[in-house]
Amino acid sequence: MKLKFGVVIFPGSNCDHDTYHVLKHILNQETVYLWHKDVDLQGCDAIVLPGGFSYGDYIRTGAVAKLSPIMNSVIDFADRGGIVMGICNGFQILTESGLLPGALIKNQNLKFVCKDVYIKAVNRDSLWSKSLEKDTLLTPIAHGEGNYFTDAETLAELEKNDQVIFKYASSKGEISDVYNPNGSVSNIAGIMNKSGNVFGMMPHPERSSDEALRKLDGVQIFNSLISNFIK
Amino acid sequence: MFKAKVVIKRKKSILDPQGKAAEHGAVLLGYKNISNVRIDKQVEFLVHVDEQDAAQKEVTEFCTKLLSNPNMENFEINLEKIDEA
Numbered sequence: 001m002k003l004k005f006g007v008v009i010f011p012g013s014n015c016d017h018d019t020y021h022v023l024k025h026i027l028n029q030e031t032v033y034l035w036h037k038d039v040d041l042q043g044c045d046a047i048v049l050p051g052g053f054s055y056g057d058y059i060r061t062g063a064v065a066k067l068s069p070i071m072n073s074v075i076d077f078a079d080r081g082g083i084v085m086g087i088c089n090g091f092q093i094l095t096e097s098g099l100l101p102g103a104l105i106k107n108q109n110l111k112f113v114c115k116d117v118y119i120k121a122v123n124r125d126s127l128w129s130k131s132l133e134k135d136t137l138l139t140p141i142a143h144g145e146g147n148y149f150t151d152a153e154t155l156a157e158l159e160k161n162d163q164v165i166f167k168y169a170s171s172k173g174e175i176s177d178v179y180n181p182n183g184s185v186s187n188i189a190g191i192m193n194k195s196g197n198v199f200g201m202m203p204h205p206e207r208s209s210d211e212a213l214r215k216l217d218g219v220q221i222f223n224s225l226i227s228n229f230i231k
Numbered sequence: 232m233f234k235a236k237v238v239i240k241r242k243k244s245i246l247d248p249q250g251k252a253a254e255h256g257a258v259l260l261g262y263k264n265i266s267n268v269r270i271d272k273q274v275e276f277l278v279h280v281d282e283q284d285a286a287q288k289e290v291t292e293f294c295t296k297l298l299s300n301p302n303m304e305n306f307e308i309n310l311e312k313i314d315e316a
Contacts, residue, residue, distance in 0.1 A: 060300055067297070096300065103302040105241075110248045149245060149303055183246070 003229055004030040006044035008074070008090075010065045011036065015051035015087065015206060022209040023048070027222055036068040045229065046083035047074055049090030051142075051204055061104060061145045062092035071097055083127070083229065084198045088143055091190075091200030099198045100191060101158065102150035104143075108183025112144040116215070117181050119189045119203055120169035123162045126192055128199050131224040136173040137217035139203035141181060146202040148184035148191075155185055166190035166201055232279050233286045236309040239272040239299045274298055278310070286310055 005023045009016045016033065024031035032042055041047060055064035065071065071093070078084045078099050086094040094100040107113055120136045121129040150158070158164050166189040169175045180187045182202070190201030205218030241247050250268040257265040278286040287310060294306045 059297065063297060063300070095302070101302075103300050105245065105303060106248050108246065108248055110252055151244070151302075183248075 001226060001229060001231070002029060003045040003226055004032070004043060006032050006034040006041055006047045008034045008047065008049050008070055009036060010049075010052065010054035010068060010089075010093075012054045012056055013050050013052035013089070015089075015204065018204075019048055019050045019087065019206045022206045022219065022222065026209055026219065027226060029226065034070055036065070036070050039069050039073045041070075041073050041077055041082075045231065046085065046225065047077060049074075049084070049086040049093050050206075051088030051090060054089055054093065057145070060096065061089060062094075062096035065089075065093045066097035075099060078193075078198050081195065081197050083225070085128070085225070086198075086200035087204055087206065088141075088146070088202055091202055092145065094198060094200045100193055100200050101154050102148055102191070104145050104202070105147045105149050106145050107143070107147050107181075112142070113146070113181050114140075114142040115181070116140050116208075117203065118169050118171050118173075118179065119166040119201075120173045120175060121165060122167050122175075123165050125162065126165050126196055126199065127225050127228045128190075128192070128221050129165050129224055130228050132220045134220075136169060136171065137220065138171075138208065138215065139205060139218050140207040140215070141203045143182070143202055146182040146184065148182075148188040148202070150185060158188075158191060159186070161194055163191050163194060164188055165192055165199065166203070232277060232281075232313055232315050233283070234311045234313050235274075235276050235278050235286070235290050236311070237274045237290065237294055237298060238307045238309075239274065239294070239304050240269065240306070241271070241304055245303050277313075283310060283312070
């Protein structure tokens with residue numbers, strides 16, 4: 001199936017072109033850029049908030065981006081069941097705007113972490129994980145504020161509703177503190193909302209989607225979304 | 232007019248890695264009496280209204296909607312009445 005994707009550009013987004021490239025040229029989906037000052041989502045089936053440092057991460061990561069005119073449309077779209085995916089800074093914007101619970105705070109070791117890590121799909125029923133070829137994927141991370149935090153009550157709720165999709169793990173899918181790169185509660189790398197149409201993750205699937213990079217695990221996440229999307 | 236000083240603090244339950252790093256620095260400097268270091272944010276601005284209640288309301292909204300994230304932070308507001316310059 002061919003979907004129409006909209007990749008939002010905020011001032012300071014820097015993974016917008018990578019994401020566009022993967023969706024348009026590798027996955028052959030209709031893809032458009034959406035400017036943060038626009039309000040028209042141009043009839044897109046799915047909106048992607050890409051990685052980067054929107055508004056220089058001022059105040060808190062994603063805190064200013066959530067006030068962009070386009071975000072009112074994105075929130076409205078999500079409330080009506082529209083598919084929204086946030087990657088890295090996009091995930092931070094989704095938590096700031098209240099579309100996803102919790103917050104992303106400074107990495108526990110205070111360092112910007114840039115490396116490839118394994119994540120395990122702990123829920124294989126979501127749009128983004130249903131058609132993965134395997135449970136454990138190698139994906140790049142690059143963030144200073146990727147430490148997912150939520151209070152115990154919300155965490156219990158997330159786990160109970162199967163909203164946690166990805167957790168940091170070993171290459172064999174073992175989940176433990178040793179494989180947690182940033183201090184996230186319960187090793188959380190990606191979650192979705194209760195109704196399953198809004199999803200955010202810190203790792204960058206778009207950076208492991210092109211054969212030229214010799215890393216291809218990330219593309220499975222986009223493929224899963226495309227093949228399970230119901231128009 | 233009011234001068235607002237807002238202090239934004241991480242909730243106690245949230246680890247403050249910067250505070251921890253500073254605390255560790257205190258140990259390295261040889262200070263033995265320092266603990267529980269927390270690094271907060273202070274924001275100052277002017278509020279151009281005459282009534283304290285109105286100022287309090289507007290600042291509270293500003294803090295809730297932008298300056299702090301209720302998931303992880305609390306804030307304290309301090310308003311000082313000043314003369315229009």
